[in-house]
């Protein structure tokens with residue numbers, strides 16, 4: 393009979409790779425299986441040792457993934473959700489009418505849309521600031537925010553925000569800091585170590601890494617926040633599927649080696665674009681030319697796998713370039729082993745009004761590359777050919 397996953401106090405210690413692989417391993421007591429099963433059940437008989445009752449409020453596959461994610465995010469607790477957007481919804485559902493959120497202005501398009509088109513109707517308002525401007529830190533307290541919300545690096549401009557500085561200003565204002573850690577990944581950056589209160593992940597991206605499951609997570613050291621997240625998981629029906637949790641846990645086991653390769657490929661790719669493509673600018677956190685390069689070096693262990701470039705072309709030429717790439721299918725997502733390419737203005741950020749989009753630098757000539765783990769010379773040759781067409 394499946395046992396409740398081991399007590400967190402017996403969770404493995406050691407390096408990231410060791411914890412990612414061994415967290416929760418010691419639970420299938422009577423089969424010897426080294427890989428956990430998938431508990432495809434909606435319902436559990438009352439009185440079971442794990443205390444499970446109904447999968448909307450918990451399932452062994454959730455618990456296994458939650459323990460592993462907490463471990464790799466240096467958090468005491470993690471709660472998993474159906475998607476990154478579900479995780480965002482869970483956090484915002486804790487607010488009430490009249491609350492204000494102060495957020496980085498280059499926030500992910502769907503987060504922007506949730507605030508503008510859903511949460512605004514419930515009386516939650518949002519103020520956008522440019523968190524790369526030190527003056528923004530002085531402004532936080534004046535808004536009396538219930539939450540401060542940043543991403544770092546941001547999507548798609550790859551602005552790097554000083555998490556420790558924003559955390560200090562947020563706490564001085566009596567508020568809580570949420571960091572969307574999706575673009576960095578848990579391997580390269582752990583926001584709670586820099587003072588954040590919540591680290592949010594779309595596990596769909598680098599955690600899973602294989603573009604075959606959706607998921608989200610909220611990691612925290614705060615028990616009250618953990619309880620709020622578990623409540624949101626079941627009360628709002630934001631729970632993931634056991635199958636997706638199983639796939640995500642399998643992906644997490646190779647996150648460290650995948651991220652090493654993503655970082656090496658992306659740095660080489662960005663260096664090529666900067667030197668040879670004629671782009672107006674190339675953004676990558678570990679390029680010396682990145683405006684917040686020093687902060688990136690301080691809070692990230694690598695530059696991650698996303699590279700953004702502005703080729704200074706018309707909308708038609710930019711789309712023609714993107715569509716003629718061979719190894720970069722045009723697609724919304726990122727963080728998988730395969731390279732992908734995105735035109736943010738017409739795809740991920742199409743829901744952001746043009747005026748707001750252009751104000752934060754999401755122009756028609758901007759292209760976002762999710763650099764995969766293929767042979768990087770093939771990727772470079774592909775771009776060289778498409779630019780010459």
Ligand SMILES: Cc1ncc(COP(=O)(O)O)c(C=O)c1O
Pocket residue numbers: 475476477478500502543547572574575593594595596606607608725
């Ligand atoms: C930074 C960021 N946060 C959250 C999300 C939402 O995640 P999901 O697509 O898993 O709902 C995304 C998706 O692209 C993202 O890029």
